Amino acid sequence: VREGAAGGVAVEVVPSLDLTRPVATVTFDRASARRLGACDLAGVLRAGAALLASEQLGVAEWCLGTTLAYVKERHQFARPIGSFQALKHRLADLWLDVVRARAAARSAAADPSAVSVAVAQSWNAGVAVHAAEEAVQLHGGIGMTWEHPVHLFLKRAKAGEIALGTPGDHREALASLVDVRGPE
Missing domain, CATH: 1.20.140.10 (Butyryl-CoA Dehydrogenase, subunit A, domain 3)
Known part of the structure; x- marks a missing residue:
């Protein structure tokens, strides 16, 4: 697990079937954020x-x-x-x-x-x-x-x-x- 640049963000690289396309789980825990607008x-x-x-x-x-x-x-x-x-x-x-x-x-x-x-x-x-x-x-x-x-x-x-x-x-x-x- 690697901590992100901003506090409260963790990135965990997980095994991927396609080795040319890495996959990660990004977890936010009390990370600061700001609303950019509506998202569908x-x-x-x-x-x-x-x-x-x-x-x-x-x-x-x-x-x-x-x-x-x-x-x-x-x-x-x-x-x-x-x-x-x-x-x-x-x-x-x-x-x-x-x-x-x-x-x-x-x-x-x-x-x-x-x-x-x-x-x-x-x-x-x-x-x-x-x-x-x-x-x-x-x-x-x-x-x-x-x-x-x-x-x-x-x-x-x-x-x-x-x-x-x-x-x-x-x-x-x-x-x-x-x-x-x-x-x-």
Whole structure:
């Protein structure tokens, strides 16, 4: 725990899944403060979630593009592994997921309403994780080593998945916003 410059502020660095993005708990105990104005905390968190959806799209696009390049150059049985039909189907499905994620992220960026942000987060978080998991798996052994950055994208995707609410949290919020009732 490190004491802040002002009295009554403590910063405790906590372990982070994504080592490129440190996380800390900041505690205020009788710290001096002054009001800057009204703050719509829900709106701030919603804007952050909308931006995070775009980052998740970027993670998914990087993972897909890197994996496509890899399966074109990696050979097995004297053929590029990308020519195997099973891999073609997995990558085609992933491409469709990324296209949908792009639409959701653009919608949330253009209209950061509660509904569009909930849609983007409930979809994009899972797509980023899925794309990163596929990238690790399709890169084979190199994907699990420090020699290739794909594992960093998996960690970023997993950390982003829980950063501002899980996909399940956002699906629940969406159901509430559009007045969808669950099974009775």
